[in-house]
Amino acid sequence: ARPAILVARAVFPEVIDKLRLHFEVETTPDGVAWSPAELRERLQGKVGVLTTGSERIDGALLAACPQLKVVANLAVGHNNFDLEAMTSAGVLGTNAPDVLTETTADFGFALLMATARRVTESEHYLRAGRWKQWSLDLFAGAEVHGSTLGILGMGRIGQAIARRGALGFGMPVIYHNRSPLSPEQEARVGARYVDRDTLFAQADHLVLVLPYTPAAHHTVGAAELARMKPTATLINIARGGIVDEDALVAALREQRLAAAGLDVFEGEPAVNPALLTVPNVVLTPHIASATRPTRLAMATLAADNLIAYLTEGRALTPLNPQVIGRH
Numbered sequence: 001a002r003p004a005i006l007v008a009r010a011v012f013p014e015v016i017d018k019l020r021l022h023f024e025v026e027t028t029p030d031g032v033a034w035s036p037a038e039l040r041e042r043l044q045g046k047v048g049v050l051t052t053g054s055e056r057i058d059g060a061l062l063a064a065c066p067q068l069k070v071v072a073n074l075a076v077g078h079n080n081f082d083l084e085a086m087t088s089a090g091v092l093g094t095n096a097p098d099v100l101t102e103t104t105a106d107f108g109f110a111l112l113m114a115t116a117r118r119v120t121e122s123e124h125y126l127r128a129g130r131w132k133q134w135s136l137d138l139f140a141g142a143e144v145h146g147s148t149l150g151i152l153g154m155g156r157i158g159q160a161i162a163r164r165g166a167l168g169f170g171m172p173v174i175y176h177n178r179s180p181l182s183p184e185q186e187a188r189v190g191a192r193y194v195d196r197d198t199l200f201a202q203a204d205h206l207v208l209v210l211p212y213t214p215a216a217h218h219t220v221g222a223a224e225l226a227r228m229k230p231t232a233t234l235i236n237i238a239r240g241g242i243v244d245e246d247a248l249v250a251a252l253r254e255q256r257l258a259a260a261g262l263d264v265f266e267g268e269p270a271v272n273p274a275l276l277t278v279p280n281v282v283l284t285p286h287i288a289s290a291t292r293p294t295r296l297a298m299a300t301l302a303a304d305n306l307i308a309y310l311t312e313g314r315a316l317t318p319l320n321p322q323v324i325g326r327h
């Protein structure tokens with residue numbers, strides 16, 4: 001019999017067809033997420049699974065699914081994986097980097113501009129029939145071009161955002177990252193390394209693109225927000241748990257921060273109700289990589305990882321390559 005795999009959320013039919021050339025494939029008929037208990041149930045007897053970044057893969061699940069060899073995430077982020085538990089169980093994890101970099105950077109900039117220039121707030125005003133006359137300071141926002149762009153986390157997406165700011169908008173770009181770029185890389189993307197405090201203090205627009213790890217939990221909290229300029233905007237396209245949302249709401253309400261643009265939320269898909277009551281925040285439902293070509297490329301990469309590993313024992317974008325050959 002062919003190996004059996006699970007696709008934990010409906011993906012493109014062409015990707016399912018490709019998987020069916022190699023595997024018995026079980027998937028959701030309707031794209032609705034399974035509960036953790038149902039996921040565990042459906043994983044029985046499966047050697048591989050395609051996850052979406054919402055399914056938690058931890059030691060308890062792995063212990064209940066001893067046949068499982070590989071989990072392919074349809075996301076660059078993989079904070080839904082307990083990678084240590086996967087490694088000790090000999091289970092390979094893969095993510096979907098690179099193919100989403102430029103699209104995600106485009107969205108980071110879209111959210112920055114919508115936030116700085118108050119696009120959604122002003123549209124709500126217009127739709128509510130409140131626009132009675134042109135006026136000089138109606139929805140006056142923050143300058144984008146020429147202002148200082150700050151980036152926290154300087155992976156591929158951070159670098160792609162830096163290029164957009166430096167080359168397209170003439171912005172001085174400063175960044176902080178665990179490890180600085182090389183001088184050649186800095187020159188290529190037009191960004192300058194600064195320490196963390198300087199980043200928060202000097203950025204006019206601060207974009208968060210760091211991976212979520214336990215150490216990154218609420219790394220942007222009351223102290224960091226207090227360091228920011230009252231005219232600054234904060235953009236989060238990384239993971240919700242990086243920002244202390246209650247501290248952010250307080251800073252926005254008290255106008256210690258001009259505005260925020262959030263694509264990710266700590267309890268998503270639930271959104272902190274306090275955020276919904278603040279006008280100077282732009283909220284989007286985790287769509288930074290959501291163009292059809294990019295989501296298809298991500299799904300294809302996840303499928304290709306399953307195929308490569310289960311048919312040839314290799315992987316395209318492994319997260320814990322040390323397990324390869326151990327199963």
Ligand code: GLV
Binds near residue numbers: 077078
């Ligand atoms: C989306 O958030 C991803 O990690 O790809």
Ligand code: GLV
Binds near residue numbers: 101154156158209
């Ligand atoms: C992180 O891996 C990124 O692509 O920015």
